Amino acid sequence: MTSPDPDVDRHVQPVHLVGHAGEPAAPGHRHHAGHTGGPPPSVWLVDVSVGYEDKVVLEDVDLELAAGSLTAVVGPNGGGKSTLLKLIAGLLEPWGGTISVLGGRPGEHARATAYVPQAEAVDWSFPVAAADVVMMGRYPRLGPLRRPGSRDHAAVAHALELVGMTAHARRQIGALSGGQRRRVFLARALASQPDLYLLDEPVTGVDNATQEDLMTVLDAEARSGKTVIASTHDLASAAQHFRSIVAVNGTVVAQGDASLVLDADVLMRTYGGHLLFVGERAVVLDDAHHHDEAPDGEVHHHEGTPGRGTRRP
Amino acid sequence: MTFLTEPLAYEFFVRALAASILVGLVCAVIGTYMVLRGLAFMGDALSHAAFPGVVAAYLLQLPFYLGATIAAVGTALAIGWITRRGRLRGDTTIGVLFAGMFAFGIFLFSTIPNYVGDLFGFLFGEVLGISGADLAALAVLSVIVLGIVTVLWKELLYSTFDPLAAAASGLPVAALEYLFLGLIALTIVISLQAVGIILVVAMLVTPAATAQLLADRFSRLMAIAVVIGTLAPICGLYLSFWTNTASGALIVLVETSAFLLALALGPRTGLLRARRRTGLA
Numbered sequence: 001m002t003s004p005d006p007d008v009d010r011h012v013q014p015v016h017l018v019g020h021a022g023e024p025a026a027p028g029h030r031h032h033a034g035h036t037g038g039p040p041p042s043v044w045l046v047d048v049s050v051g052y053e054d055k056v057v058l059e060d061v062d063l064e065l066a067a068g069s070l071t072a073v074v075g076p077n078g079g080g081k082s083t084l085l086k087l088i089a090g091l092l093e094p095w096g097g098t099i100s101v102l103g104g105r106p107g108e109h110a111r112a113t114a115y116v117p118q119a120e121a122v123d124w125s126f127p128v129a130a131a132d133v134v135m136m137g138r139y140p141r142l143g144p145l146r147r148p149g150s151r152d153h154a155a156v157a158h159a160l161e162l163v164g165m166t167a168h169a170r171r172q173i174g175a176l177s178g179g180q181r182r183r184v185f186l187a188r189a190l191a192s193q194p195d196l197y198l199l200d201e202p203v204t205g206v207d208n209a210t211q212e213d214l215m216t217v218l219d220a221e222a223r224s225g226k227t228v229i230a231s232t233h234d235l236a237s238a239a240q241h242f243r244s245i246v247a248v249n250g251t252v253v254a255q256g257d258a259s260l261v262l263d264a265d266v267l268m269r270t271y272g273g274h275l276l277f278v279g280e281r282a283v284v285l286d287d288a289h290h291h292d293e294a295p296d297g298e299v300h301h302h303e304g305t306p307g308r309g310t311r312r313p
Numbered sequence: 314m315t316f317l318t319e320p321l322a323y324e325f326f327v328r329a330l331a332a333s334i335l336v337g338l339v340c341a342v343i344g345t346y347m348v349l350r351g352l353a354f355m356g357d358a359l360s361h362a363a364f365p366g367v368v369a370a371y372l373l374q375l376p377f378y379l380g381a382t383i384a385a386v387g388t389a390l391a392i393g394w395i396t397r398r399g400r401l402r403g404d405t406t407i408g409v410l411f412a413g414m415f416a417f418g419i420f421l422f423s424t425i426p427n428y429v430g431d432l433f434g435f436l437f438g439e440v441l442g443i444s445g446a447d448l449a450a451l452a453v454l455s456v457i458v459l460g461i462v463t464v465l466w467k468e469l470l471y472s473t474f475d476p477l478a479a480a481a482s483g484l485p486v487a488a489l490e491y492l493f494l495g496l497i498a499l500t501i502v503i504s505l506q507a508v509g510i511i512l513v514v515a516m517l518v519t520p521a522a523t524a525q526l527l528a529d530r531f532s533r534l535m536a537i538a539v540v541i542g543t544l545a546p547i548c549g550l551y552l553s554f555w556t557n558t559a560s561g562a563l564i565v566l567v568e569t570s571a572f573l574l575a576l577a578l579g580p581r582t583g584l585l586r587a588r589r590r591t592g593l594a
Contacts (some may be wrong), residue, residue: 076389089481110483117477126349126474127525127534136471140482144464172529192482 010110015148042227043088048097050087057083060251065229070222070239073231074261075248076271081231084248085198089115101198111140114189115198119181124147124174130184131169134159137191159187162217179210186214197221199230203237215241235261320554328413329421329440333546333564334447335455336507337516341542342462344517345535346493348525350473353518354404358411360501360513362388364418378450378502385498388414393494438509438561447506454503458496470495470531489524519568526579541571
């Protein structure tokens with residue numbers, strides 16, 4: 001039951017390429033500048049750079065996402081999608097710039113943040129059942145010593161129900177299909193009742209039914225005022241299911257509404273050499289992982305290489 | 314029944330039994346997390362790294378617990394720090410420090426002119442010779458380790474399973490990692506007298522590894538590991554008493570037998586299961 005996008009949403013935020021001159025507001029006014037009357041942004045980055053060891057992955061990142069937004073982060077492999085999510089989650093220290101997440105430093109409101117890693121980052125042979133994984137979402141708010149109580153069990157049951165996994169609650173996670181695993185991890189995020197969802201490829205490689213179900217849940221969360229940010233390889237899915245788009249390749253190339261992914265200029269600047277123009281149409285030649293599971297022993301390093309140098313022609 | 318009750322008439326046997334059951338229990342609990350974290354090699358490394366501490370404590374006439382704890386905890390923290398800071402893989406750092414520390418221990422050992430039986434006991438284990446004072450110290454350290462795990466089992470589990478999500482939701486994952494390395498080091502110190510430096514890794518890893526073959530839920534896995542970890546020392550000690558052979562080795566051999574039995578009969582790996590499958594096909 002995906003609710004139709006109100007057309008107003010599509011025109012509120014115009015498509016704009018993020019320039020490097022004077023935009024957005026100066027860091028000194030980062031909280032309320034430009035938001036007279038509106039709520040402060042849930043996630044706000046000004047001139048942020050970050051990387052691993054001595055390799056820069058993201059530079060000059062300016063980004064602003066409001067509470068209640070449902071945002072897809074798109075871009076090529078190694079372009080910095082996962083890095084951007086980790087940065088907002090407080091898992092990476094920024095090298096420079098200013099970040100505000102839920103009105104504090106990244107990680108300051110950690111219990112209000114739910115991060116879901118890529119499927120490749122999880123050890124699926126780990127001896128936990130679906131319900132155990134979802135219960136982990138309750139651990140941070142329980143704190144040491146306290147055991148999960150009836151409220152926690154109720155929250156877990158409710159989250160499993162929302163993602164349609166009640167029947168599989170007691171199955172070991174490795175025995176689940178790729179789509180079911182993604183459902184369980186979203187349920188863990190739901191069970192922690194966060195204000196901010198950071199999801200790394202939540203619907204990559206899953207079947208259509210799972211994609212529809214999970215996006216329905218996320219859409220509802222966003223409409224209730226939560227901030228939802230998910231990376232995705234799938235531009236069609238991004239355009240169809242999300243209300244705003246952030247295109248990333250070494251920096252934030254563009255930010256706007258869902259029609260952004262249809263803008264040839266944006267695609268060119270985001271995917272650069274990975275784009276093939278066939279007549280009027282642009283085809284993204286991205287080595288996306290459209291499969292449920294990596295073969296045994298295969299390790300994916302999405303962020304191993306810094307963004308390809310196409311952003312400053 | 315006398316063959317079961319007869320050894321209990323000896324005070325040294327009862328002390329050894331109490332000590333090795335405690336050691337088996339602590340090792341099984343810590344070993345469960347260790348195996349899930351992929352830190353089996355770390356257990357081997359830290360036990361060897363404790364050796365120079367034991368020898369130094371002997372030379373300085375200090376309690377061996379003190380020397381072993383300082384050496385093992387110090388090495389654990391150094392491994393954690395170098396791996397996080399440097400660009401080396403964890404197993405590389407472990408390999409370098411573990412061999413280096415053990416070499417230092419052998420060097421110190423070789424400076425002692427006369428034969429020192431006590432120190433050989435630390436290499437191969439000598440639980441039948443454990444004193445009342447050592448047993449008391451062992452019990453205190455065991456309570457500390459088990460107490461910390463009782464308080465933090467959820468946090469340790471979450472940060473083991475999904476360290477990124479755990480950190481993002483506010484758990485101090487790096488601190489928990491250092492704490493856990495410290496717990497491994499303490500567990501090894503506790504175990505040195507019972508099984509010795511060389512065999513400690515088996516006490517840590519084998520019960521949990523056996524349980525992994527039999528269970529796919531964390532709570533059951535730990536329960537099975539604890540049962541194996543506490544029963545094996547009892548069987549091993551009796552076998553050692555009756556045959557007058559090395560106790561530490563027998564404890565480990567009993568655990569290894571349990572592992573092989575689980576391998577042969579377990580639901581996933583078992584030969585019986587494999588046969589049933591081919592029969593059905």
